[in-house]
Amino acid sequence: MISARVDRLRDTVPLVQCLTNTVVTQFTANVLLSAGASPAMVDTPEEAADFARVASGVLVNLGTPTAAGYTAMREAVRGAGEAGTPWVLDPVACGGAAARTSFAGDIVRHRPAAVRGNPSEIRALAGLVTGETGPSVGGRGVDSTDEVESASVAAAAVSAATGAVVAVSGPRDLIVSTRPDGTTRTTRLTSGDPLMQRVVGTGCSLGALTAAYLGAELSGATGSTGFTGSAGPDLHTAVVAAHAHAGAAGTAAAREASAPGSFAVAWLDRLYSLSAADIAGSVSLDE
Amino acid sequence: MISARVDRLRDTVPLVQCLTNTVVTQFTANVLLSAGASPAMVDTPEEAADFARVASGVLVNLGTPTAAGYTAMREAVRGAGEAGTPWVLDPVACGGAAARTSFAGDIVRHRPAAVRGNPSEIRALAGLVTGETGPSVGGRGVDSTDEVESASVAAAAVSAATGAVVAVSGPRDLIVSTRPDGTTRTTRLTSGDPLMQRVVGTGCSLGALTAAYLGAELSGATGSTGFTGSAGPDLHTAVVAAHAHAGAAGTAAAREASAPGSFAVAWLDRLYSLSAADIAGSVSLDE
Amino acid sequence: MISARVDRLRDTVPLVQCLTNTVVTQFTANVLLSAGASPAMVDTPEEAADFARVASGVLVNLGTPTAAGYTAMREAVRGAGEAGTPWVLDPVACGGAAARTSFAGDIVRHRPAAVRGNPSEIRALAGLVTGETGPSVGGRGVDSTDEVESASVAAAAVSAATGAVVAVSGPRDLIVSTRPDGTTRTTRLTSGDPLMQRVVGTGCSLGALTAAYLGAELSGATGSTGFTGSAGPDLHTAVVAAHAHAGAAGTAAAREASAPGSFAVAWLDRLYSLSAADIAGSVSLDE
Numbered sequence: 098m099i100s101a102r103v104d105r106l107r108d109t110v111p112l113v114q115c116l117t118n119t120v121v122t123q124f125t126a127n128v129l130l131s132a133g134a135s136p137a138m139v140d141t142p143e144e145a146a147d148f149a150r151v152a153s154g155v156l157v158n159l160g161t162p163t164a165a166g167y168t169a170m171r172e173a174v175r176g177a178g179e180a181g182t183p184w185v186l187d188p189v190a191c192g193g194a195a196a197r198t199s200f201a202g203d204i205v206r207h208r209p210a211a212v213r214g215n216p217s218e219i220r221a222l223a224g225l226v227t228g229e230t231g232p233s234v235g236g237r238g239v240d241s242t243d244e245v246e247s248a249s250v251a252a253a254a255v256s257a258a259t260g261a262v263v264a265v266s267g268p269r270d271l272i273v274s275t276r277p278d279g280t281t282r283t284t285r286l287t288s289g290d291p292l293m294q295r296v297v298g299t300g301c302s303l304g305a306l307t308a309a310y311l312g313a314e315l316s317g318a319t320g321s322t323g324f325t326g327s328a329g330p331d332l333h334t335a336v337v338a339a340h341a342h343a344g345a346a347g348t349a350a351a352r353e354a355s356a357p358g359s360f361a362v363a364w365l366d367r368l369y370s371l372s373a374a375d376i377a378g379s380v381s382l383d384e
Numbered sequence: 385m386i387s388a389r390v391d392r393l394r395d396t397v398p399l400v401q402c403l404t405n406t407v408v409t410q411f412t413a414n415v416l417l418s419a420g421a422s423p424a425m426v427d428t429p430e431e432a433a434d435f436a437r438v439a440s441g442v443l444v445n446l447g448t449p450t451a452a453g454y455t456a457m458r459e460a461v462r463g464a465g466e467a468g469t470p471w472v473l474d475p476v477a478c479g480g481a482a483a484r485t486s487f488a489g490d491i492v493r494h495r496p497a498a499v500r501g502n503p504s505e506i507r508a509l510a511g512l513v514t515g516e517t518g519p520s521v522g523g524r525g526v527d528s529t530d531e532v533e534s535a536s537v538a539a540a541a542v543s544a545a546t547g548a549v550v551a552v553s554g555p556r557d558l559i560v561s562t563r564p565d566g567t568t569r570t571t572r573l574t575s576g577d578p579l580m581q582r583v584v585g586t587g588c589s590l591g592a593l594t595a596a597y598l599g600a601e602l603s604g605a606t607g608s609t610g611f612t613g614s615a616g617p618d619l620h621t622a623v624v625a626a627h628a629h630a631g632a633a634g635t636a637a638a639r640e641a642s643a644p645g646s647f648a649v650a651w652l653d654r655l656y657s658l659s660a661a662d663i664a665g666s667v668s669l670d671e
Numbered sequence: 672m673i674s675a676r677v678d679r680l681r682d683t684v685p686l687v688q689c690l691t692n693t694v695v696t697q698f699t700a701n702v703l704l705s706a707g708a709s710p711a712m713v714d715t716p717e718e719a720a721d722f723a724r725v726a727s728g729v730l731v732n733l734g735t736p737t738a739a740g741y742t743a744m745r746e747a748v749r750g751a752g753e754a755g756t757p758w759v760l761d762p763v764a765c766g767g768a769a770a771r772t773s774f775a776g777d778i779v780r781h782r783p784a785a786v787r788g789n790p791s792e793i794r795a796l797a798g799l800v801t802g803e804t805g806p807s808v809g810g811r812g813v814d815s816t817d818e819v820e821s822a823s824v825a826a827a828a829v830s831a832a833t834g835a836v837v838a839v840s841g842p843r844d845l846i847v848s849t850r851p852d853g854t855t856r857t858t859r860l861t862s863g864d865p866l867m868q869r870v871v872g873t874g875c876s877l878g879a880l881t882a883a884y885l886g887a888e889l890s891g892a893t894g895s896t897g898f899t900g901s902a903g904p905d906l907h908t909a910v911v912a913a914h915a916h917a918g919a920a921g922t923a924a925a926r927e928a929s930a931p932g933s934f935a936v937a938w939l940d941r942l943y944s945l946s947a948a949d950i951a952g953s954v955s956l957d958e
Contacts, residue, residue: 117627119693121586127584127644130584131645138447159712161714162715163739194717286599295703295705296704357705359940362646362648365644365645370642370643410694410697417871419932423871424693425693428736621705649932649936656869
């Protein structure tokens with residue numbers, strides 16, 4: 098099922114609008130281009146809503162926010178909501194600075210298709226949507242000091258409250274969604290390499306890749322180009338496929354590079370060159 | 385003639401002021417440094433005009449514009465105009481969002497030395513300067529869906545209306561200018577590699593490189609360091625040389641890299657290491 | 672002594688807050704990650720002060736400043752001052768545009784732990800803090816046209832007036848501080864490679880690395896994890912160690928790469944992989 102999604106991404110070349118932080122804009126665009134999507138960094142208040150109506154998917158990443166950036170994010174989410182464009186929230190440093198935590202707690206109520214973050218961010222977000230605070234979290238910037246599993250209850254709470262697929266990134270990714278009957282669906286995915294933590298933007302660009310996979314999943318969902326014989330789009334699996342693609346490329350890159358500079362180059366190369374079968378065969382799934 | 389321009393660029397090390405989008409600032413600076421120019425990303429309203437008076441060339445790229453960015457662009461163009469500094473317009477996504485299309489239509493009237501864009505952008509710009517709209521254009525973001533040749537009439541119209549050399553980028557670049565007698569001069573240049581489309585900023589940085597070549601062409605144009613025996617600066621050929629340099633490096637990079645990450649690295653390497661003769665010998669010209 | 676600092680950096684993983692220019696944010700973050708520190712690009716007026724209180728070190732780099740950026744820098748310096756967080760000033764293009772020169776002259780009075788710049792910037796800064804102007808300086812953008820040694824008197828003047836360790840970057844770095852008795856301590860460090868001038872951000876990221884080394888030097892300075900048997904933190908040596916780390920990686924990178932694209936990749940690799948002994952053994956010190 099992952100394999101089909103990778104092929105679909107490359108066939109449909111989804112247009113992904115990124116409202117993201119200034120540190121990772123270039124790398125995020127290159128990740129999307131390498132993986133098979135098309136980036137558009139349209140992030141001004143004037144243009145964000147209109148573009149979100151025509152984009153395949155939208156990423157809203159809260160790193161390095163400005164006042165104008167917040168306005169643009171609200172506009173993009175509004176446009177996405179009106180047009181049914183799937184959007185992804187990456188709540189960078191949620192639980193840290195008050196202003197962005199407050200913004201995250203508000204914007205997450207506008208029905209993101211997915212949320213992707215590290216454990217401390219997802220736990221902080223869970224506190225915002227449920228009104229409960231979990232055990233105190235030792236966050237320092239964007240480097241999570243929690244383990245992924247410690248955020249599983251929080252991830253399920255965020256999913257239940259928002260309807261989003263929630264991905265907690267780490268050595269073993271946790272992807273959680275809520276079924277129509279209210280039960281929780283969970284997938285654990287082991288892939289990647291520790292060197293990914295030494296390259297800025299591997300996490301942020303995974304948020305963009307998630308938006309790309311969601312866009313590909315929903316493109317033609319109502320028409321004849323949808324999955325033949327399928328029960329329709331499956332956003333949970335699309336999010337898993339995004340993480341598999343990024344993780345498999347990380348595993349492959351680590352075979353040819355042992356330091357961060359060349360690893361980043363190799364990661365982009367493998368996002369591009371790994372076949373759908375390579376990707377599906379490289380990751381370890383537990384669901 | 386291309387070969388002499390490459391040598392001149394590297395001898396004069398033109399200082400290129402870039403007002404460009406946040407996605408490509410780092411890459412653009414590295415492209416200029418690798419090719420032999422000196423970048424300066426001076427793009428605030430307070431500093432843009434003064435710096436444009438002392439720069440060798442100025443790039444105005446409309447990607448990711450902000451209100452302050454628009455003001456800075458107007459200031460830079462004003463300073464460039466007062467000092468005779470050549471400036472290049474890259475009308476990113478012109479024909480898409482209304483605000484930037486309107487801005488492009490206005491700023492292009494302030495005598496850019498060159499305009500560089502993809503086919504849909506140049507066609508949209510032609511509609512703005514002539515008041516006529518061509519056949520409808522299927523633009524999606526900055527990825528042109530038109531062919532270069534379809535924009536040849538539009539390029540000639542923009543050149544005739546503005547006096548600029550107009551470059552339409554694609555697998556075969558089209559470079560068009562208007563002679564003093566009103567006739568159109570056209571050069572077609574085949575070079576590069578499809579992997580350039582998988583690296584963000586190859587087009588945007590070509591705009592900056594064009595400003596560098598124009599700056600080198602005009603430096604010393606009135607003094608003893610001009611071209612010996614030449615009829616004076618030839619902006620058309622300078623723009624062709626910029627495209628030849630970028631394209632030849634792309635062709636060479638594709639010999640050593642087959643995926644986007646390593647291709648981008650190799651492109652920077654070859655912008656630096658290809659000799660003037662290598663560059664002139666690598667491209668195919670039709671004029 | 673350098674060797675112990677490199678180990679200490681990698682052991683303490685200092686959190687470095689960067690308020691820096693848009694051209695080099697990604698590269699600066701990657702340099703910090705490769706060297707062994709943790710970057711956080713928290714640069715909004717709302718968040719800068721609070722974050723500076725918890726960061727290990729702060730970089731204030733004046734490239735591409737905006738009005739909001741200036742406010743954020745003042746806030747970060749205020750928070751750093753209140754919490755005793757060491758901060759580094761990189762006075763990019765000081766002596767050029769009036770607004771940033773004026774800002775540099777003001778902010779430098781708020782007790783930076785270190786100042787890092789090129790010769791023309793340090794000379795301009797000396798004029799601001801002493802009220803005297805030196806010989807006229809042929810600055811063009813951020814490319815210094817002076818020699819490092821010509822700025823030695825200026826560096827000593829800035830150090831005496833501000834208490835900062837002052838580093839003048841070049842083929843042979845000059846690091847100057849003022850002893851408690853008012854005499855000047857000077858270290859000259861030869862390392863690196865001319866290709867570093869062809870990669871944007873090698874200087875700017877050295878400012879961030881300096882903040883990282885200062886943060887590591889001061890961490891645990893009052894507790895049991897300080898240097899055993901040492902007389903306490905030595906900021907001068909910490910600044911020397913930062914330059915040694917960057918320079919040794921440059922020397923090593925030049926052994927495997929001969930053009931700017933691959934050199935930048937190799938530099939990041941060697942920042943990561945060189946051992947403390949490799950670094951200490953690679954540079955030539957004169958003090």
